[in-house]
Amino acid sequence: MNAPDDLDRRLVIATQAGLPLVPRPYDLLAEQLGVSPAEVKARLAAMLASGRIRRIGAVPNHYAIGYTANGMSVWDVDDAHIEALGQAIGRLDFVTHCYERPRRLPDWPYNLFAMVHAGDRATVQARVSEIAALLGPACRGHDVLFSTEILKKTGLRIGGDG
Structure with missing residues (x-):
């Protein structure tokens, strides 16, 4: 497995608290990181495939949506x-x-x-x-x-x- 480069590291830091809650989160990340949305998606896909990250998914707050x-x-x-x-x-x-x-x-x-x-x-x-x-x-x-x-x-x- 290759060591993550600076862009991979910056992408992990930018997403570790969650994706931005906007209609096109990968576009916003791309703008923040100075790359294309396609590059953001490709990097995340590569990190998933290599096991550097395990998943991208929603983590709902069950209490906030009424499941107490x-x-x-x-x-x-x-x-x-x-x-x-x-x-x-x-x-x-x-x-x-x-x-x-x-x-x-x-x-x-x-x-x-x-x-x-x-x-x-x-x-x-x-x-x-x-x-x-x-x-x-x-x-x-x-x-x-x-x-x-x-x-x-x-x-x-x-x-x-x-």
Whole structure:
């Protein structure tokens, strides 16, 4: 992997707090960096392809858009069925992310995690019941862990002066 050049570094610094909230964010970045919008897009695509950056995506503030009940549903799912069932759960419109993790027996039997956001806990519980019905007999147990505070979600930051 080639070391990032000065333009790559300046592009990361310019975007690490988020893309500008304008209709054409790549055009604004290009203007700020003194390059073309095509160059900005090409550089970001190259950094994604090389693994220097992992993704470009929206990170909504669920509280600001009315989802104040946030529950991480955790499931003990038969390993023989977890891949197919995890994909099915991940496609549900009310699940924002779904992933498999290893169990930590004897205290933590759960191997499938699915985040559910809603306006109230009763709605989260109803959606968790939908997941349980989808999992059927492959599910041996579950729980819901509700958020109790807002944590600022940020990635690694690099400084702009060195």
